[in-house]
Amino acid sequence: MILKTILLGVTLLSTLQASPPSWYVKNSINAKNYEYIGYGEAKSKERAKKLARVDIANSLHIDIKVSSELKTSQQNDNYNESMQQKIEEKTDISLDGVEVVKSSYADGIYYVALKYINLPFAKKVKMQFRDVTKIAKESNHYLKKTLLLQELKKEFGFYPKVNISRGNLLIADKSFKISKDTVKKLFSSQSSRFIKLKIPLRLENSEYYFVEVESKKRGYLTLLQIYEDGGTSLLFSNKKIKKGEKFEYPNREEYDGLQAYLTKTQIKAKDMTMAIVCKEKKEFDYFDNISIYNEKYAKLYGKIFDMIDGCEVSSQIVDIRR
Numbered sequence: 001m002i003l004k005t006i007l008l009g010v011t012l013l014s015t016l017q018a019s020p021p022s023w024y025v026k027n028s029i030n031a032k033n034y035e036y037i038g039y040g041e042a043k044s045k046e047r048a049k050k051l052a053r054v055d056i057a058n059s060l061h062i063d064i065k066v067s068s069e070l071k072t073s074q075q076n077d078n079y080n081e082s083m084q085q086k087i088e089e090k091t092d093i094s095l096d097g098v099e100v101v102k103s104s105y106a107d108g109i110y111y112v113a114l115k116y117i118n119l120p121f122a123k124k125v126k127m128q129f130r131d132v133t134k135i136a137k138e139s140n141h142y143l144k145k146t147l148l149l150q151e152l153k154k155e156f157g158f159y160p161k162v163n164i165s166r167g168n169l170l171i172a173d174k175s176f177k178i179s180k181d182t183v184k185k186l187f188s189s190q191s192s193r194f195i196k197l198k199i200p201l202r203l204e205n206s207e208y209y210f211v212e213v214e215s216k217k218r219g220y221l222t223l224l225q226i227y228e229d230g231g232t233s234l235l236f237s238n239k240k241i242k243k244g245e246k247f248e249y250p251n252r253e254e255y256d257g258l259q260a261y262l263t264k265t266q267i268k269a270k271d272m273t274m275a276i277v278c279k280e281k282k283e284f285d286y287f288d289n290i291s292i293y294n295e296k297y298a299k300l301y302g303k304i305f306d307m308i309d310g311c312e313v314s315s316q317i318v319d320i321r322r
Contacts, residue, residue, distance in 0.1 A: 020104075020111055021111055024041070027039060029102060029115075031115065034117060034119050036059050037115055038053060038055035038115075039055050039111075040112050041109055041112070042110055043108060043109060045110040045112065047110075048103075048111065052112050052113065053098060053114060055114075095116055097116070097124060097177065100113070100114055101113050120151065121151070121176075121182050122148070122151035122152050123155055124176070125169070125174075125176055126152075128176075129171075132156055132160070134172070135156070137160070137161060138160060138161045140309045141309065141313075142315075143159075143162065145188050145190055146187070147185040148182060148186050151185070163302065164305060165302050165303075169182070180228060180229060183228055183229070184228050186305070187270060188272075189316050192277075194312045195214070195215055196314065197316055201317075202319045203260035203319070204321060205262045205320060206259060206260060209259075210252060210257050211249045211258065211273060213246070213248075213249070214244075214247070215244070215277050216244065217243055217312060218242050218243045219277040219279050219280075219312075220278050220279075221240075222239070222274075222277075223236055223274070224273075224274055225271055227269070227271050228270050234285070234287045235249055235258075260318075262320055268321045269320045270320075271320060272315055274308070274314070274315045276308050276311050277311060277312045278308075279311075283307070287304065
C-alpha cells in the first residue's frame with residue numbers, strides 16, 4: 001500500500017510538471033487591437049517560436065506551408081519513427097519585428113508567446129518616439145521623394161532625418177530593421193531636368209537591354225543599379241561627360257547588352273537604375289566590391305543615398321518577370 005502511494009505521488013508530480021503554464025493554456029496575454037499574440041510549444045525554443053509565428057500567420061491569413069516527413073530507422077530489430085516538419089512562409093508579407101513577450105520551460109517543453117504589431121512600418125517607427133521636436137529634418141532631395149520618407153512625413157509631420165546602414169533604418173538614437181518591402185519603398189523613379197535616362201520599364205528574365213543617358217550638364221557620370229534584396233551593381237563611375245553629350249551603355253558594337261536577371265526563387269522583381277552626374281569625382285568604386293552573396297558587403301546600399309546628395313540624379317524602376 002505504501003509502495004502504491006509512493007508510485008501514485010511520483011506519477012502525480014510528473015503530471016503536474018508536464019502541465020503547460022496557465023498563461024499558455026488560457027491564451028491570457030493582453031493585446032491591443034493592432035497586436036497579434038501567437039503561441040507555440042516544442043522541445044526547442046526556436047521551434048516553439050516558429051510555431052508561434054505560424055499561429056500569428058493563421059490569424060493574419062498568411063499562407064505558411066507546413067510539410068511533414070515521417071522517417072523510419074531500424075537498429076537491432078527495433079524500429080524508430082520520427083516526425084520532422086518543415087515550416088515555410090509563402091507570402092509577400094514578412095513578420096518583421098516579432099518579439100517574445102513570455103516564455104516558460106517545463107519538463108523538457110518550451111512554451112513561447114510572440115507579439116506582432118500589425119501596423120505599417122512608418123506607424124511602428126513613430127510609436128517609438130514620444131517627443132519628435134529634437135529629431136533633425138531630412139534634406140536629401142532624392143530620399144524626400146521616396147514613398148518611405150513620404151509615409152514617415154505623414155506620421156511625424158515632417159521628413160525625419162534618416163540613415164540607412166546594413167539593412168537598418170536609423171532615426172535619432174533608434175534603429176529599425178528594414179524588410180524587403182521597405183527597401184522597395186526607397187526605390188523611386190525620378191527625373192532631373194539635367195539628365196535624361198532611357199531604359200525599358202518592363203523586361204523578361206534573361207532579356208538584353210541598353211541604357212541611354214543624355215546630360216545637359218558637364219560633370220562626372222556614374223551609372224549603377226540597386227536590387228530589391230539590397231544588392232548593388234556599379235556599371236561604371238566618374239566618366240567625364242560634356243554638356244549635351246549622349247551616352248549608351250554598354251557599347252552596342254561590342255556587347256549584346258545588359259541582361260535582366262531573376263534568381264531561381266524569384267518570379268518577379270523590381271530593380272532600380274540610377275544615372276548620377278556630380279561636379280566632382282566621388283568614391284562610387286566602393287560599391288564595385290559589394291556582393292549580395294557576401295555578408296561583409298551586403299545591404300550597404302544606404303551609403304549610395306548619402307553620396308548622391310548634391311548631384312543631379314535620374315532614376316528608373318524596372319519590373320522584371322518570367
